[in-house]
Amino acid sequence: MxxxxxxxxxxxxxxxxxxxxxxxxxxxxxxxxxxxxxxxxxxxxxxxxxxxFNRRDVQNVQSNLSNVLNPGGQISKLEERLRFSDTFNNRIALADAYLANGQTEKAVKLYEGSLTGAFTENEHVRGQLALSYFALKRYEDVVSIASAIVQLPQFNRSKVHICYALSLAYCGEEEKAEKEFKLMNGQFANYEARYNYGIFLDKAERKEEAIQQFNQILHESTHLSSREKASYREWFQLSRDALKKLTA
Incomplete structure (x- = not known):
């Protein structure tokens, strides 16, 4: 042949x-x-x-691949760098690596120790601390630290905002939580937040509203490009599963 x-x-x-x-x-x-x-x-x-691919793309791919295959090696380099030079940037780089690698307690220690002097109100550190506290189920601490950055324009579409809304709900402040979820409930965006809003509605025994929320998410998914669908596949599938349970 x-x-x-x-x-x-x-x-x-x-x-x-x-x-x-x-x-x-x-x-x-x-x-x-x-x-x-x-x-x-x-x-x-x-x-x-x-x-x-430009050179930066290739370097990013190589760097990310190295981090995935050998995260411990990257962390060791950052730890050595911090021992050599104890600067704010080196502490936060190591804390970010700890958080990404699931070493959340170590990350929290570095983040909290870095909120001093000129960096007391650093937005990145506060946001990362909120994510860390949420991972540790320290919901009151999430609400406290995130409350200081809610006014930032980038907050509305961030992972921190989702953790803030969920933490309010876990702390029993349902009205405040729903207010935050509604701020993230725009069409053709924020699917992680909107899925969690649907779950919030379901837990509040507002079944019809939850069904409507998941239906809207899945309806929008039919109008997205293949690339966009791939980006949000997890949240579409979770919405589909939640809808199936609600309508069973």
């Missing part, structure tokens, strides 16, 4: 097609088209790393 390895053939053709379409859209076809066609694998890979 001419194509003994059909899978390989289709992968190569698909790779070429992606590169050619991208080159045409970017008006780069005169420069690249022959290389992509006559050296399909090598040419396509060169094109991808030259034109579709």
């Amino acid at each position: 001419f194509f003994d390895n059909n899978y390989y053939y289709y992968i190569v053709i698909g790779l070429q097609a992606i590169c050619v379409i991208h080159a045409l859209r970017k008006n780069l076809h005169q420069k690249w088209i022959w290389l992509i066609v006559f050296l399909p694998v090598i040419g396509s890979l060169i094109y991808i790393f030259t034109e579709m």
Whole structure:
């Protein structure tokens, strides 16, 4: 047979097609088209790393991959850096790494110790502390620390805002919690927050409103691009599961 390895053939053709379409859209076809066609694998890979990824993209991919494969190594480097130079930036970089790696108690200790002097009201540290407290189920502390940054414009669409609303609910302040959820309940955005609002409504025994909330989320999902659907897949699936339970 001419194509003994059909899978390989289709992968190569698909790779070429992606590169050619991208080159045409970017008006780069005169420069690249022959290389992509006559050296399909090598040419396509060169094109991808030259034109579709810039140097920062490649460095970020390499850095993120290293962190995933060896998070302990990255943390060790940050710990050594802090021992060498005890600065605010080095403390927060290490605290962020601890938090990302699930070492939340260590992160909290560094964050709390960094809220001094000129950095007493640092917005990043306060936000990270709120996330850390939430992970530790210290809901009253979440409410306390997040209350100081609710006025920030970036707060409304942040993970911290979701944790703040949920913490208010856990602390028995349902009216305040719902007010925060409503601020995040705009269409075609904030699906994590809106899913949690649906759960909040369900727990408040407002079944019909919860059903309407999940239905709205799933209706919007049908109008999104494939990339957007992939970004929010987790929340669409959770909404689908919650709706199924409510309508069973």
